[in-house]
Amino acid sequence: MMKRARTAASPVSTIYTAFSLPSPLPSLRHSESPFRSLDNRTRCTLSASSYPSQSSPRSIHPKKSLSQNFLRDKNFVNRIVSAFRESTDNVEPVPTVVEVGPGLGALTDNLLQQYPRMHAIEIDQRAVQHLQVRHPHLNLHHADVLQTDWSHFSKQLNAPLAIIGNLPYNIVSQILFSLLEAPDKSVTTALVMMQKEVAQRVIAKPHSKSYGILSVVSQLYAKPKLLFSVPNTAFFPVPQVTSAMVRLDMEPHPNFDKSDLSTNRALRTVVRTAFNQRRKRLRNALKTISQGKQLPNGWDLKRAEELEPVEFLELTRFLFPDGMQESRDREGKALYSVWR
Numbered sequence: 001m002m003k004r005a006r007t008a009a010s011p012v013s014t015i016y017t018a019f020s021l022p023s024p025l026p027s028l029r030h031s032e033s034p035f036r037s038l039d040n041r042t043r044c045t046l047s048a049s050s051y052p053s054q055s056s057p058r059s060i061h062p063k064k065s066l067s068q069n070f071l072r073d074k075n076f077v078n079r080i081v082s083a084f085r086e087s088t089d090n091v092e093p094v095p096t097v098v099e100v101g102p103g104l105g106a107l108t109d110n111l112l113q114q115y116p117r118m119h120a121i122e123i124d125q126r127a128v129q130h131l132q133v134r135h136p137h138l139n140l141h142h143a144d145v146l147q148t149d150w151s152h153f154s155k156q157l158n159a160p161l162a163i164i165g166n167l168p169y170n171i172v173s174q175i176l177f178s179l180l181e182a183p184d185k186s187v188t189t190a191l192v193m194m195q196k197e198v199a200q201r202v203i204a205k206p207h208s209k210s211y212g213i214l215s216v217v218s219q220l221y222a223k224p225k226l227l228f229s230v231p232n233t234a235f236f237p238v239p240q241v242t243s244a245m246v247r248l249d250m251e252p253h254p255n256f257d258k259s260d261l262s263t264n265r266a267l268r269t270v271v272r273t274a275f276n277q278r279r280k281r282l283r284n285a286l287k288t289i290s291q292g293k294q295l296p297n298g299w300d301l302k303r304a305e306e307l308e309p310v311e312f313l314e315l316t317r318f319l320f321p322d323g324m325q326e327s328r329d330r331e332g333k334a335l336y337s338v339w340r
């Protein structure tokens with residue numbers, strides 16, 4: 001059963017108190033929700049029908065806090081959707097499409113014609129209301145994408161997920177890390193828009209200024225590709241930055257086992273510690289975690305920005321041959337590094 005409204009005045013929970021919600025979709029019962037709520041905010045799965053219309057796009061003032069820069073150039077919408085089609089065609093098993101942050105539906109309008117069973121995750125209740133009226137059959141989740149358990153979601157839908165979205169730019173890295181780390185092949189591909197500067201970090205090679213944690217993780221966990229740039233004039237309101245579409249095929253590097261969680265924990269610690277002092281030689285930058293071990297292969301004289309992604313993996317295996325065990329403090333906070 002759907003939980004009753006919370007009365008706490010949080011922006012998301014208001015939706016419960018304002019309207020009586022229809023039953024959740026049969027395929028996604030609330031008690032089994034893949035959308036964790038770690039803070040005070042509530043989330044729900046909406047289905048169509050009796051949802052009242054209170055917002056038209058005109059009355060939706062874009063919120064900076066939600067990075068709302070809506071795509072308004074139809075040519076780019078078409079280009080993005082056909083690039084997505086290309087990335088998902090011939091993928092087996094057939095993935096279920098999930099749009100992150102559909103907003104007013106610039107991409108959704110087009111996507112739904114091709115993927116009528118698609119899902120979408122949106123945090124802004126005004127956009128949710130608008131979409132419910134515009135697309136009554138859309139599987140829409142009023143939720144925070146950062147609280148989404150991709151593996152759980154994929155299991156519930158009994159299919160891997162193909163992600164598409166013009167991402168909220170203030171949380172791009174967190175979304176990328178969560179998608180990259182999603183276990184069990186739950187996410188097969190992601191075609192996502194971000195600031196061009198972030199896209200360049202995703203694909204950056206060693207020895208370049210953009211090379212960093214995001215590059216190492218993206219290239220170890222996936223095959224990233226920058227597809228094309230999108231000028232700021234394609235959006236409303238016009239952002240200050242140029243954007244870019246990135247395709248991430250979630251095929252980890254052949255030497256890398258994503259499901260080996262203890263090595264993954266150690267890898268995070270090594271990469272983060274190394275890049276915390278990226279200009280220092282590794283023997284100094286890693287002093288706090290190297291347990292007095294002498295780094296081989298001349299690595300001790302190198303700097304973080306000089307190591308290939310796969311070399312970070314080798315370095316991790318050398319420093320932590322048994323990986324790193326899960327450990328948390330009393331509040332449940334991880335005692336090892338996390339990407340986000």
Ligand SMILES: C[S@@+](CC[C@H](N)C(=O)[O-])C[C@H]1O[C@@H](n2cnc3c(N)ncnc32)[C@H](O)[C@@H]1O
Pocket residue numbers: 066067068069070071072100101102103104105106107121122123124127143144145146165166167168169171
């Ligand atoms: C850049 S806009 C893109 C909107 C639309 N897809 C388009 O291209 O016009 C980002 C969207 O993500 C939504 N959003 C922001 N933070 C979110 C979160 N944590 N979880 C889910 N959606 C979020 C915003 O409300 C907004 O609709």
